[in-house]
Amino acid sequence: MNTALKSDACAASRLSVAPMMDWTDRHCRYLHRLLSRHALLYTEMVTAPALVRGGAVHLLDFSPREHPVALQLGGSDPEELAAAARLGQAAGYDEINLNCGCPSDRVQSGVFGAVLMRDPGRVADCVAAMREAVEVEVTVKCRIGVDDQNPEEVLPEFLSRVGAAGCGRFIIHARKAWLQGLSPKENRDIPPLDYDLVQRMRGMFSGLHLSVNGGIVSLDQAERFLEAGLDGVMVGRAAYHDPASMLAQADRRIFGAGEDADAVAVARAMLPYIEAHLAAGGKLGQVTRHMLGLFAGRPGARHWRRILSEGAHRPGAGPELVEQALEPVLQAA
Numbered sequence: 001m002n003t004a005l006k007s008d009a010c011a012a013s014r015l016s017v018a019p020m021m022d023w024t025d026r027h028c029r030y031l032h033r034l035l036s037r038h039a040l041l042y043t044e045m046v047t048a049p050a051l052v053r054g055g056a057v058h059l060l061d062f063s064p065r066e067h068p069v070a071l072q073l074g075g076s077d078p079e080e081l082a083a084a085a086r087l088g089q090a091a092g093y094d095e096i097n098l099n100c101g102c103p104s105d106r107v108q109s110g111v112f113g114a115v116l117m118r119d120p121g122r123v124a125d126c127v128a129a130m131r132e133a134v135e136v137e138v139t140v141k142c143r144i145g146v147d148d149q150n151p152e153e154v155l156p157e158f159l160s161r162v163g164a165a166g167c168g169r170f171i172i173h174a175r176k177a178w179l180q181g182l183s184p185k186e187n188r189d190i191p192p193l194d195y196d197l198v199q200r201m202r203g204m205f206s207g208l209h210l211s212v213n214g215g216i217v218s219l220d221q222a223e224r225f226l227e228a229g230l231d232g233v234m235v236g237r238a239a240y241h242d243p244a245s246m247l248a249q250a251d252r253r254i255f256g257a258g259e260d261a262d263a264v265a266v267a268r269a270m271l272p273y274i275e276a277h278l279a280a281g282g283k284l285g286q287v288t289r290h291m292l293g294l295f296a297g298r299p300g301a302r303h304w305r306r307i308l309s310e311g312a313h314r315p316g317a318g319p320e321l322v323e324q325a326l327e328p329v330l331q332a333a
């Protein structure tokens, strides 16, 4: 069991990087960890059936350097989720999170994700079973409601019932999911954000730890939410597309500990990781695709992206491609 680097996920959740399928894999999280020592990092969603019935425990592999890191599970069967949470704890995760926010069709048909906003009793059963199964913290990521639900009623009811079952920390994506007629992508943009409601929940549920998620694009904005009393801020797309702006100053500004990371140094610090990945039979592009946004908005960024994205798939491409892609960035500076 990987306990050596266990850390306090709750403290780290002042700023977290959201679970994002196909994006926040272990390579992406390794990069993000080099940018911030303290921010909490989430895995992509892993379904409990895949782990428990499918035996896909390789999905849990991660580097000990990623701590603090939370495993997000998808599912709606209490026993299966408890078994999956146990596997997650044994693999060394610092937190187990239950997905009650994801609207995709595939996920709807398996009765998990945002559709669970309709069934707080079931979510409470799931959380109670997971709490019973593991010592690490069990958290829930949810929406403010789905479809024609009234968030003003549904969200407090959800927080109260699931909170009573033992979930002390929630991440609230501050918009509804519309389960009919919108794609998952549209469901991240079209339903309007209601930060005020999340803020009001902060006032109503003083015993719960509440993080806000959705549409947060800068550290300034994150700081304002924390100043306004929210316990944590979760950032998704902005952290992926422009990781340096979101994370390089986070240790100093959000956690009051540590120095700003330098994106060039971070790119170079990825080299030993890339070498090890290639030596283990991995492909260069699997790592470098997550690095494309590292210099977003900086001179030379376009060349950096182009050299990395075009070169990574050429036969024999190796870590030297990263140095090559850095040249235009260094020259422009």
Ligand SMILES: Cc1cc2nc3c(=O)[nH]c(=O)nc-3n(C[C@H](O)[C@H](O)[C@H](O)COP(=O)(O)O)c2cc1C
Pocket (backbone or CB within 6 Å): 018, 019, 020, 021, 022, 023, 044, 045, 072, 099, 100, 101, 102, 141, 173, 188, 213, 214, 215, 216, 234, 235, 236, 237, 238
């Ligand atoms: C590519 C992608 C994949 C996502 N996958 C998941 C997921 O697996 N689990 C989840 O709870 N949310 C998922 N989300 C939603 C994000 O976690 C987050 O709630 C959403 O993007 C809103 O935050 P943002 O505006 O900061 O991006 C995903 C989002 C994106 C863009």
